[in-house]
Amino acid sequence: IAGITQAPTSQILAAGRRMTLRCTQDMRHNAMYWYRQDLGLGLRLIHYSNTAGTTGKGEVPDGYSVSRANTDDFPLTLASAVPSQTSVYFCASSDSSDTGELFFGEGSRLTVL
């Protein structure tokens, strides 16, 4: 069982370019989340989805968009990357939007130059 799969593992891209981070889960979880982790700031929620077809904004949504066309996939898109979006991005899922264990992917390290 793979759990949560993120791609790419690492990416360097030029400022202004469009980038999509992929996240797929095989646990049939309803809720999915995108976090970014920066040194000294911990984990901050970017966007979330409580169920397929719905999305919501987290603490730091600006510059990012998400979609949830089906249960398994929750891609995160940077329409025009900026250096401040250099970070490690983690996708997570849970079978409940309120309680229950969060399962995290291994992260995607993104560097914007």
Add this chain to the structure above:
Amino acid sequence: LAKTTQPISMDSYEGQEVNITCSHNNIATNDYITWYQQFPSQGPRFIIQGYKTKVTNEVASLFIPADRKSSTLSLPRVSLSDTAVYYCLVGDRLAFGKGNQVVVIP
């Protein structure tokens, strides 16, 4: 939105019991308290969850006082491999916080 406050870091010697506290003064009636552990270059992983009093599993114990405004994660007899960042999460997944860096010293 329940916010959490944790110490930034702490050191402990191998074999000792480690107690990590978390303050959550604005916890809502239906909020659960969940702790996660994160090793370098990995995603966080679930340790334990509780609502009140005490919860114990094979990894840790979680102590929650009656007013539920704080909680304490207890790791028995830590080893070097317990060096990690520990996060306390209350209620919804918005407020993950900065976590507590625990370093286990030989």
